[in-house]
């Protein structure tokens with residue numbers, strides 16, 4: 001019926017347009033006029049249907065609990081972009097009664113699902129994992145900076161890449177990296193101490209030092225190259241990542257455009273931002289190519305692998321072409337340094353707010369670990385394992401601040417979640433920031449920073465030890481900072497060891513307080529991010545050397 005009406009309008013309109021149109025060469029033929037009118041109608045009707053009719057009256061998801069207060073055209077997208085990352089997801093998960101799925105509207109009223117319950121998360125992340133993929137436009141946006149490595153591969157290709165990279169992340173290998181983590185932790189502490197000068201105190205932007213040391217660590221432990229970022233803040237690679245990871249408010253117009261225009265076109269628009277990102281990406285690629293060439297030469301000279309870094313393991317597997325290795329290296333460089341540096345920044349923030357926790361942690365560190373002045377001291381993974389409060393503070397920081405606050409997936413084909421039909425192309429939001437603070441999973445103090453939830457009392461039963469190991473949460477899916485399943489963070493063990501060593505070295509040496517006391521109130525901090533969420537204007541702390549260690 002609708003089609004007949006459209007055809008009739010096109011025919012009549014086309015005839016009228018041709019008849020009434022001006023004489024001469026500019027007058028359209030009847031067929032051209034009818035075609036233009038038909039297309040215009042399709043465009044308008046499709047717009048009306050998908051914006052105002054389908055999501056509200058026909059969508060199979062319309063019976064799900066739905067967030068209220070959406071804009072008539074921009075859905076909840078406008079609010080989401082204006083708010084701190086993932087804050088609305090946490091609010092909705094807390095306040096909208098649901099069985100694991102909450103519906104909301106993205107820009108142009110595109111429906112999205114927020115996944116909230118362990119059961120729904122288990123389906124999306126584990127049992128039906130490959131049915132939910134990273135959307136194509138997200139892949140192309142991230143791919144420029146992160147490379148098309150294991151993080152962005154899908155399906156069988158992802159399985160293959162992950163299988164071949166896994167040996168580099170096996171615990172027996174990660175534990176050998178603790179001395180590297182500790183050496184770099186010592187180096188950064190020495191450099192910060194030097195900045196403190198004779199007075200023994202200085203003001204730092206904590207995130208900057210965190211970023212420099214984690215870049216160096218992924219360089220040495222991941223790729224076998226020391227970037228010397230701690231010593232040289234001006235080096236090309238430091239500056240490149242500084243630009244790429246600078247937290248910025250989302251470019252709202254571009255985000256809106258991305259809902260209408262294919263990403264390949266968006267990325268070719270002559271915008272300053274596009275040029276800068278392409279330039280940065282070329283620089284990183286060229287560093288990665290050099291690294292691969294050097295490493296291959298070294299391995300050929302020694303007739304085999306001499307180092308334990310990730311790159312050596314990947315080359316040894318023989319499963320990656322050089323161009324694919326470039327992508328993997330880009331992935332590890334970015335995914336492996338920005339995330340841990342964000343975790344360290346937030347831990348320092350929280351400890352600066354809580355002097356008692358900071359002192360308690362310092363006491364444990366000074367009792368159990370050698371001073372960072374001791375150049376010969378080595379530490380092992382066991383030394384770190386035997387520090388309950390250090391591990392508790394690290395786990396609680398990762399839970400509470402979740403460096404990656406949200407991620408997104410798209411149904412690759414028609415499927416279901418908890419029996420609810422989900423059509424191909426439907427987008428899902430998974431928010432560690434929301435799930436990690438859900439009182440249904442964590443109890444009534446979910447929204448408080450409490451490291452003790454990760455510690456069991458001395459002589460406690462096996463059952464209570466087990467509970468403390470998961471922070472008191474009963475479900476595996478309560479702690480989502482590294483996700484779960486085949487797409488979980490491959491670098492989790494690496495990150496946890498690195499984070500613990502860095503935090504121990506920093507707190508062992510310095511006492512931190514916030515420069516701006518107003519920031520004691522977390523709500524006063526503007527938080528922004530792309531993949532990770534961190535203080536938009538940096539975290540300025542006063543660091544004082546604590547003598548006697």
Ligand code: HEM
Pocket residue numbers: 150151152162218222331332335336337339340343402403404407408480481482483486487488489490491492494495499
């Ligand atoms: C505190 C630090 C870290 C956090 C919170 C973190 C978090 C995450 C999360 C949430 C994902 C899943 C992203 C998604 O699928 O949407 C992920 C994936 C990944 N992470 Fe991490 N990460 C951290 C450190 C690291 C480190 C140190 C490395 C490398 C040495 C690393 C390498 C990766 C890779 C390669 C993936 C992709 C895995 C796959 O898709 O199979 N991450 N990470």
